[in-house]
Amino acid sequence: xxxxxxxxxxxxxxxxxxxxxxxxQARALGxxxxxxxxxxHPFGVRTRDExxxxxxxxxxxxxxxxxxxxxx
Amino acid sequence: MxxxxxxxxxxxxxxxxxxxxKLYRERKWSDGLPIVPPTQERVARMLAGxxxxxNEVVAQLAPGFAEATVENIAINAVMAGCEPAYLPVxxxxxxxxxxxxxxxxxxxxxxxxxAIWVILNGPLAKTLEVNATFNCxxxxxxxxxxxxxxxxxxxxxxxxxxxxxxxxxxxGQPGKFTFCCAENEADSPWEPLHVERGxxxxxxxxxxxxxxxxxxxxxxxxDAAELVHVFAETMIHxxxxxxxxxxxxxxxxxxxxxxxxxxxxxDKSELKRRLWEASKMRAGLMSVKxxxxxxxxxxxxxxxxxxxxxxxxxxxxEEICIMxxxxxxxxxxxxxxxxxxxxxxREIRP
Numbered sequence: 001x002x003x004x005x006x007x008x009x010x011x012x013x014x015x016x017x018x019x020x021x022x023x024x025q026a027r028a029l030g031x032x033x034x035x036x037x038x039x040x041h042p043f044g045v046r047t048r049d050e051x052x053x054x055x056x057x058x059x060x061x062x063x064x065x066x067x068x069x070x071x072x
Numbered sequence: 073m074x075x076x077x078x079x080x081x082x083x084x085x086x087x088x089x090x091x092x093x094k095l096y097r098e099r100k101w102s103d104g105l106p107i108v109p110p111t112q113e114r115v116a117r118m119l120a121g122x123x124x125x126x127n128e129v130v131a132q133l134a135p136g137f138a139e140a141t142v143e144n145i146a147i148n149a150v151m152a153g154c155e156p157a158y159l160p161v162x163x164x165x166x167x168x169x170x171x172x173x174x175x176x177x178x179x180x181x182x183x184x185x186x187a188i189w190v191i192l193n194g195p196l197a198k199t200l201e202v203n204a205t206f207n208c209x210x211x212x213x214x215x216x217x218x219x220x221x222x223x224x225x226x227x228x229x230x231x232x233x234x235x236x237x238x239x240x241x242x243x244g245q246p247g248k249f250t251f252c253c254a255e256n257e258a259d260s261p262w263e264p265l266h267v268e269r270g271x272x273x274x275x276x277x278x279x280x281x282x283x284x285x286x287x288x289x290x291x292x293x294x295d296a297a298e299l300v301h302v303f304a305e306t307m308i309h310x311x312x313x314x315x316x317x318x319x320x321x322x323x324x325x326x327x328x329x330x331x332x333x334x335x336x337x338x339d340k341s342e343l344k345r346r347l348w349e350a351s352k353m354r355a356g357l358m359s360v361k362x363x364x365x366x367x368x369x370x371x372x373x374x375x376x377x378x379x380x381x382x383x384x385x386x387x388x389x390e391e392i393c394i395m396x397x398x399x400x401x402x403x404x405x406x407x408x409x410x411x412x413x414x415x416x417x418r419e420i421r422p
Contacts (some may be wrong), residue, residue, distance in 0.1 A: 017240075021135075021181055024238045028136040048364075 035065035121156030131170030136232020171416035187247030194276030220250030282410035296336020304350035313411025
């Protein structure tokens with residue numbers, strides 16, 4: 001949010017269960033349009049390696065949301 | 073503090089208790105219980121309880137960061153059933169909640185069941201008849217029930233923490249309806265909480281605590297050292313935010329237990345020191361994943377963490393917090409803390 005306020009490309013990352021919070025928080029802080037990349041919930045029960053795979057899978061969406069361009 | 077130009081919105085509604093409550097239910101402005109309709113007249117009466125300006129901004133409350141003005145604190149106080157004399161308590165509680173160290177953002181939005189426990193100290197607690205004795209965190213006292221309830225309404229209606237939306241508590245806890253008491257200063261052998269926290273004995277204060285729940289400790293022991301052991305054994309629990317992050321655990325000591333400790337030569341600071349030592353927990357008691365969270369969170373503080381590392385419940389003994397409350401009986405209460413939060417105290421001003 002602080003990055004977005006400075007006019008830089010910014011993307012928040014939420015798990016699907018927390019998307020409501022993410023959207024509401026962005027609205028409350030005056031950045032309703034903040035792009036949010038979504039990771040399937042839950043990851044609290046996953047191993048670190050599984051979380052790394054999820055994170056890797058989120059990179060493309062994050063870049064696309066931040067730049068409007070695909071990485072591939 | 074600044075002043076706000078935004079007055080509360082006036083809503084026309086039939087002068088009918090059931091209809092107004094239906095409206096509040098539909099708009100999610102209630103905690104699930106019926107509210108007292110905050111008419112202009114009732115809000116004006118409530119505002120007479122403070123000398124502060126109606127449009128004064130007391131704080132911005134996370135996670136919605138709306139302005140908590142004196143007026144909208146008063147509106148929620150009416151809804152909860154408060155007396156006008158309680159309004160200054162609520163204003164001070166809101167100020168305390170906004171203290172950065174309290175970490176309201178995390179408390180409001182977490183999956184943890186954390187509730188905000190409100191503790192009153194000083195002469196005003198007695199004047200307002202805030203219960204510090206029998207059943208002090210149970211039902212039965214108008215001040216305890218409505219002050220705690222009003223703060224919860226403020227947290228949701230001004231702070232924006234609606235369950236399932238910005239309040240992500242997995243289960244929550246009953247203390248989220250209301251959680252308020254005074255310290256039983258009259259029956260405590262120790263200096264009151266607010267004096268320990270730097271206020272004059274004659275001052276009246278409110279302290280807010282991010283409280284995970286309550287765990288009763290019924291011990292008929294008359295031996296001070298044994299009581300310390302009982303308390304410490306209760307504090308040890310592996311799935312704890314405190315051991316994970318280093319927290320600020322609270323103990324509500326019953327007056328009889330406090331007396332036994334004092335007679336046994338254990339004052340408040342000695343109790344903290346002994347509890348801190350006796351409640352150290354072997355890291356191996358935690359699950360692998362939970363232990364990893366401790367490693368991530370506390371390695372800088374504690375050095376390399378192995379299965380045999382004895383984890384202190386807080387960074388320093390002084391962070392264990394003690395207050396005395398309750399009536400006669402052999403009960404004390406362990407109140408685990410949310411973890412990433414430190415209690416905040418403010419003086420109650422007219």
